[in-house]
Amino acid sequence: MAGREWFGDEERREVLDVLETGILFRYGHDAERQNHWKARDLEKEVEKFTGANYALAVSSGSTAVACALAASGIGYGDEVICTPFTFLATNEELIYSGAIPIFAEIDENLCLTAESIENAITPNTKAVLLVHMCGASADMDKIMAVCEKYNLLLIEDCGQALGAFYKGRSVGLFGTCGAFSFDFFKITTCGEGGLFITNVVSRYETAACYSDHGHTHQGSNRGMEPHPILGRNFRLGELNAAVGLAQMRKINDIRNRKKRNKALMVEVLETIPDISWRAYADIDGDSGTFVNFFLPSREITSAAVQQLRQDGVGGFDYWYENMYHFINQWDHLKNMKTPYKLPIHELGSSQDYINLQLPQSDQVLSRLISFGTKLAYSESDCVNFAEQIKSSILKVM
Numbered sequence: 001m002a003g004r005e006w007f008g009d010e011e012r013r014e015v016l017d018v019l020e021t022g023i024l025f026r027y028g029h030d031a032e033r034q035n036h037w038k039a040r041d042l043e044k045e046v047e048k049f050t051g052a053n054y055a056l057a058v059s060s061g062s063t064a065v066a067c068a069l070a071a072s073g074i075g076y077g078d079e080v081i082c083t084p085f086t087f088l089a090t091n092e093e094l095i096y097s098g099a100i101p102i103f104a105e106i107d108e109n110l111c112l113t114a115e116s117i118e119n120a121i122t123p124n125t126k127a128v129l130l131v132h133m134c135g136a137s138a139d140m141d142k143i144m145a146v147c148e149k150y151n152l153l154l155i156e157d158c159g160q161a162l163g164a165f166y167k168g169r170s171v172g173l174f175g176t177c178g179a180f181s182f183d184f185f186k187i188t189t190c191g192e193g194g195l196f197i198t199n200v201v202s203r204y205e206t207a208a209c210y211s212d213h214g215h216t217h218q219g220s221n222r223g224m225e226p227h228p229i230l231g232r233n234f235r236l237g238e239l240n241a242a243v244g245l246a247q248m249r250k251i252n253d254i255r256n257r258k259k260r261n262k263a264l265m266v267e268v269l270e271t272i273p274d275i276s277w278r279a280y281a282d283i284d285g286d287s288g289t290f291v292n293f294f295l296p297s298r299e300i301t302s303a304a305v306q307q308l309r310q311d312g313v314g315g316f317d318y319w320y321e322n323m324y325h326f327i328n329q330w331d332h333l334k335n336m337k338t339p340y341k342l343p344i345h346e347l348g349s350s351q352d353y354i355n356l357q358l359p360q361s362d363q364v365l366s367r368l369i370s371f372g373t374k375l376a377y378s379e380s381d382c383v384n385f386a387e388q389i390k391s392s393i394l395k396v397m
């Protein structure tokens with residue numbers, strides 16, 4: 001799903017701008033930097049693309065999630081409903097914030113369902129940490145209705161979903177705050193980086209302070225700025241920001257190409273008998289980064305995965321068995337292994353993680369195969385690739 005396939009002169013030019021002045025730091029140094037503000041410009045591009053009032057560039061998608069939790073006031077002992085299907089970063093940040101994760105179920109949309117969120121609510125529930133998985137949105141009307149009914153905060157991890165919209169609105173703007181990843185594998189990348197977004201100025205200010213040791217970024221003497229809160233260093237450097245900026249300026253073209261390439265693959269794959277597709281909440285809002293499909297049973301899916309590997313067909317994820325994206329691979333989480341003591345060790349959880357059964361999520365993921373769409377592929381490359389996939393799968397159907 002990576003924008004890195006389209007690196008070019010645009011990225012090089014932005015990086016050279018930074019190297020010319022040598023100002024690798026995103027704040028201050030106004031006279032020396034000759035008006036090169038890469039992190040700031042990246043934030044403006046993200047605001048323009050998503051429609052967010054405020055964007056903040058940070059060091060990773062993980063730290064963007066940490067900022068979103070902090071800016072939502074999530075911490076010590078707060079119960080937060082979360083997903084068993086995500087890159088671990090989401091739930092790591094949640095646990096390190098001091099909160100208590102409560103897992104609910106996903107369905108064929110690959111995101112938490114409103115129904116399972118409602119079932120997981122206890123008197124102590126404070127928030128939902130929703131992940132828009134694999135490039136497309138969760139079912140937002142239903143999820144918002146539950147959050148409103150029970151007065152729950154909604155925080156959105158859109159680590160894999162920049163370029164995904166629900167009924168015309170970017171993911172990340174439905175709740176308090178959203179977080180995107182710009183790591184090496186994402187639709188737009190800067191190597192390592194992340195973007196926090198929100199529409200609420202006070203949440204933006206908290207995130208901006210928290211991500212930079214409490215600095216307010218007011219005035220012209222950084223050393224003497226007020227520090228209303230203690231913070232961390234989650235700053236993004238200007239070199240990374242420069243690459244992210246060039247990538248962000250291409251995102252509409254990247255998204256369109258991915259959607260075209262995905263459609264070409266789907267046209268071939270849908271002729272496989274009994275294949276079925278991710279249930280989209282809004283298919284037009286899909287970012288096009290993944291082709292997600294289900295085979296009829298766990299046995300057939302597992303055999304298809306082996307056949308694909310045997311035939312040398314790569315570029316896919318079978319999350320059920322690899323990649324550390326599903327709770328069945330998270331023994332360290334279930335046993336709460338951390339280098340130091342956290343609130344959860346003291347407070348415990350109402351959920352028994354070790355014996356937790358999530359049969360619906362298990363059933364969905366055991367039948368799911370996800371191919372990342374390739375940006376650089378021509379139309380015929382896409383068709384040929386899909387034909388290879390189809391031929392391997394047909395051998396086991």
Ligand SMILES: Cc1ncc(COP(=O)(O)O)c(C=O)c1O
Pocket residue numbers: 060061062063065086087089090131157158159160181182183192193194
């Ligand atoms: C859903 C999700 N959240 C968070 C992250 C963490 O992003 P990063 O690798 O930039 O820290 C990822 C990374 O893949 C992700 O997929």
